[in-house]
Amino acid sequence: MGWLTEWRRRRVLQKHRLDEALWREATRDLGFISNLSRGKTVSLKRLVLLFLAEKEFTGIHGLDVSDAMRVAIAAQACLPILELGLDWYSGWRGIVLYPGDFGVRRTQVDEDGVVHEWDDELAGEAMPGGPVVLSWDAAAHDPAINVVIHEFAHKLDMLNGAADGMPPLHPGMDARAWRKAFAQAYEGFCDAVERGKDTWLDPYAAEHPSEFFAVVSEAFFREAAEVRRRYPDVYDQLKLFYRQDPA
Numbered sequence: 001m002g003w004l005t006e007w008r009r010r011r012v013l014q015k016h017r018l019d020e021a022l023w024r025e026a027t028r029d030l031g032f033i034s035n036l037s038r039g040k041t042v043s044l045k046r047l048v049l050l051f052l053a054e055k056e057f058t059g060i061h062g063l064d065v066s067d068a069m070r071v072a073i074a075a076q077a078c079l080p081i082l083e084l085g086l087d088w089y090s091g092w093r094g095i096v097l098y099p100g101d102f103g104v105r106r107t108q109v110d111e112d113g114v115v116h117e118w119d120d121e122l123a124g125e126a127m128p129g130g131p132v133v134l135s136w137d138a139a140a141h142d143p144a145i146n147v148v149i150h151e152f153a154h155k156l157d158m159l160n161g162a163a164d165g166m167p168p169l170h171p172g173m174d175a176r177a178w179r180k181a182f183a184q185a186y187e188g189f190c191d192a193v194e195r196g197k198d199t200w201l202d203p204y205a206a207e208h209p210s211e212f213f214a215v216v217s218e219a220f221f222r223e224a225a226e227v228r229r230r231y232p233d234v235y236d237q238l239k240l241f242y243r244q245d246p247a
């Protein structure tokens with residue numbers, strides 16, 4: 001982090017305060033944030049101020065992005081980096097909000113050189129080196145997923161160049177232990193999905209190891225005790241990576 005960034009951040013924190021009523025309104029329906037300890041809430045609010053100063057929100061299709069929407073998204077986005085710092089979200093600036101789910105055109109060339117095209121309906125997307133795109137409707141009203149933590153977890157995963165379910169680990173963390181914990185959990189999960197069993201996590205997590213990491217990261221912050229019970233080794237690795245022990 002350069003001195004200029006540090007100076008700017010200090011100024012932001014000196015000159016700005018988060019309005020208490022606005023914070024309460026924005027986090028009212030987010031129990032995993034409104035129930036944080038006093039100390040963590042203070043740290044989270046500071047991070048949210050910096051996040052709001054450095055990121056840029058854009059509403060699409062006439063969506064008017066209110067302060068409460070900005071704070072609600074910033075609070076959820078900052079929770080995973082509470083002990084890591086805002087530099088983990090550097091290198092991009094934009095957060096694009098659609099009123100609801102949005103369509104994207106996908107193209108893939110298979111090994112025979114045939115081009116396949118299809119349309120996808122998404123609640124969120126994280127572009128490598130680019131913006132995070134979110135459906136406000138899904139962010140605000142879908143209790144089954146936490147699309148904000150999900151997409152920002154993808155951002156962390158992409159930091160080492162590949163969305164593969166393994167973000168850059170901290171010094172002292174064991175990459176083999178990470179791979180083993182996640183591979184075991186992922187295989188078991190895919191197996192259960194294939195056999196048509198009801199799964200605790202969103203079955204979408206079976207799409208790819210990167211999706212499993214994003215979905216289990218959502219659960220780590222929202223239902224930590226359950227993650228620890230079902231996937232103790234994954235929980236331990238997430239605890240080391242996020243440097244938090246929410247259970």
Ligand SMILES: [Zn+2]
Nearest residue numbers: 150154211214
């Ligand atoms: Zn995803």
